[in-house]
Amino acid sequence: MSEFPSVLAVVVVRDGTLPAGADESVAEAGGAVLLVGSGTEEASSRLTSAVRVWTAGTGTAPGTLAATLAPLLAPVHTVVLPASPDGRDLAPRLAAALDRPLLVGAVEVLPHGADVLRWGGQALVELTVDGPYLVTLEPGLRGVEPAAGTPERTAIALPAFGGAAVPDARCLTTLEATAETGGLAEARRIMGAGGGLGGAEEVALLVRVGAALGAAVGATRVVTDAGLLGYERQIGTTGVTVDPDLYIAFGVSGAPHHTGGLGAPRHVVSVNTDPYCPMTAMADLGIVADAAAVLTELAQCLERDDESAL
Ligand SMILES: Cc1cc2nc3c(=O)[nH]c(=O)nc-3n(C[C@H](O)[C@H](O)[C@H](O)COP(=O)(O)OP(=O)(O)OC[C@H]3O[C@@H](n4cnc5c(N)ncnc54)[C@H](O)[C@@H]3O)c2cc1C
Numbered sequence: 418m419s420e421f422p423s424v425l426a427v428v429v430v431r432d433g434t435l436p437a438g439a440d441e442s443v444a445e446a447g448g449a450v451l452l453v454g455s456g457t458e459e460a461s462s463r464l465t466s467a468v469r470v471w472t473a474g475t476g477t478a479p480g481t482l483a484a485t486l487a488p489l490l491a492p493v494h495t496v497v498l499p500a501s502p503d504g505r506d507l508a509p510r511l512a513a514a515l516d517r518p519l520l521v522g523a524v525e526v527l528p529h530g531a532d533v534l535r536w537g538g539q540a541l542v543e544l545t546v547d548g549p550y551l552v553t554l555e556p557g558l559r560g561v562e563p564a565a566g567t568p569e570r571t572a573i574a575l576p577a578f579g580g581a582a583v584p585d586a587r588c589l590t591t592l593e594a595t596a597e598t599g600g601l602a603e604a605r606r607i608m609g610a611g612g613g614l615g616g617a618e619e620v621a622l623l624v625r626v627g628a629a630l631g632a633a634v635g636a637t638r639v640v641t642d643a644g645l646l647g648y649e650r651q652i653g654t655t656g657v658t659v660d661p662d663l664y665i666a667f668g669v670s671g672a673p674h675h676t677g678g679l680g681a682p683r684h685v686v687s688v689n690t691d692p693y694c695p696m697t698a699m700a701d702l703g704i705v706a707d708a709a710a711v712l713t714e715l716a717q718c719l720e721r722d723d724e725s726a727l
Contacts, residue, residue, distance in 0.1 A: 422469070423494040424526070426450040427486065427511075429477055429503035433459035436501030437602040437660060438556025440466045445526050445554055446497045448564050453482060454503070458572060466561045467568040473575045477503060480585035483510035485578040490515060493549070497526055500553040501602065506586065512551045519551045520544050524558050539654070556602055557660030557680030596627035596634045601652065604633035607661045607682075610646060611696075612639035613668020613689060615709045620645045622712055623667060629719050635659065637675050653678040668708035671696025688712075 426446035428439045433456025443450040448468030452461055457472035464470065475482055490496055496511065498504035500522060512519035523531035530545035531552045592598065601607065608627045610620050620640065627634045635652040636645070652659055653675045660680030666687045669675065671694055687700035688708045697703035704711055 421451070421471075421490070421493050422447070422449045424449065424497065425490070425493045425495070426497045426499075427490070427507070428452050428499060429482070429501075429507055430454040430457050430460040431477060431503070432456045435460050435463055436499055436503055436556075437600075438499030438501055438504070438554060440464055440561045441556060441559040442497045442499040442504075442554045443467050444561045444564075445559060446495070448568070451486075453486070453575075458570075461568070461570055464568070465563040468564050468566075470568045470570045472570065472572050475575055478585045478587070479503070479506040479510050480583040481578055482507055483514045484580055484583050485575055486511060487514035489575070495526060495549065496551045498551065498553050500555050502600065504553055508551055508553045515549070515551070517548070517550050518546050519553070520546070521553045523552045523554050526552050526554065555658055557658045557678075560681050594633075596624050596632060597646070597650070599633045601633050601635050601650065601657045601659050604635075604659065604661055606630065606632035606663045607635045607652070607659060607665070608632045609652060609664060609666040609669050610634065610636040610640045611667060611669030611689075611708070612637060612643075613670075613708050614640070614712070615668070617645055619667075619709045619712060622709075622716055626712060626716050626719065632663070632665070637669055637672070666696050666700070667712055669696045670694050671699060 424446045426442040428450055430452050431454055443464055444466035450467055451471045453473050453475045454477050457474060461470045461472050498508045508519055520531040520533055522533045524534060525532040532541055532543050535542050608623055610623050624634050636650045638651055640646055641648045641651040654677040656678055658678045662683045664682040664685050685700040686702045687697040688704045688711045689697050692705045
């Protein structure tokens with residue numbers, strides 16, 4: 418294990434699923450990654466930016482995982498974790514176990530620190546540290562270029578942690594993700610509610626249509642401030658950063674505070690009465706129409722196709 422390079426990404430995998438930002442963290446670490454958790458070998462084949470991969474089947478309880486990993490990671494100068502839910506759980510515990518500083522919310526890892534976002538994304542601050550450190554990288558901002566060739570993969574067995582019991586987080590239950598509760602950061606499809614969509618009735622319909630299409634529902638601040646959806650559904654510089662394959666925006670103007678958290682969606686559809694609004698300008702498909710009417714029509718199409726869809 419002493420072969421770990423001086424910069425290494427550490428990514429927690431659950432049942433073979435990579436978290437949001439996994440590939441970006443690997444790319445930021447120069448292509449070297451240690452995958453831990455469950456289904457790590459399966460997950461390793463989905464990485465596009467990896468050059469060198471180590472996989473280890475472990476539990477995902479963050480305290481025990483940190484205690485197990487700390488001796489192995491001691492020679493590594495810079496440990497990069499995605500700022501995914503598991504990454505954010507593990508990073509501070511690992512930093513404490515390694516007795517190192519943790520730089521959170523980075524957009525770029527530097528040789529002696531990182532550029533981090535502060536003030537709700539309003540400021541970019543360069544933090545420098547003496548000696549080794551850990552970084553959590555914000556998903557959806559960096560993007561990745563696929564690495565050339567097939568990565569070299571090594572499965573390793575980690576020694577079971579034999580120290581005194583670590584106070585740890587316990588998973589009591591795993592809730593099924595719904596359009597309204599599923600993690601936005603990991604969602605591949607997102608339907609966004611903006612101020613032009615309407616009120617509670619239209620937002621409730623968006624949630625139902627989102628569920629039928631396997632999409633998570635996000636919102637602008639206008640919608641969360643109005644109490645139509647919780648703040649955890651807000652996409653933007655003071656909300657969640659996302660990176661979906663598809664973003665369908667209903668009555669969203671496309672203000673920089675919102676699009677700043679959108680990542681780089683592969684496809685964007687904007688439904689807006691204003692053909693010149695920034696959201697439609699960045700869309701692959703702009704539908705110039707009343708958002709509620711288009712949503713209602715979409716719901717009716719889904720109902721016609723499958724009576725149980727909504
Ligand atoms: C410090 C700070 C942080 C912020 N952080 C965030 C953030 O994290 N996320 C965020 O989203 N915002 C954030 N904001 C707010 C942001 O600047 C915008 O005000 C907000 O994103 C606008 O939301 P909106 O597009 O839904 O609403 P509006 O700006 O009100 O736009 C509504 C849109 O709907 C269209 N429309 C109107 N009627 C219809 C209709 N019937 N059918 C179809 N379209 C229609 C309009 O043409 C318009 O484009 C922040 C602001 C500040 C100052």
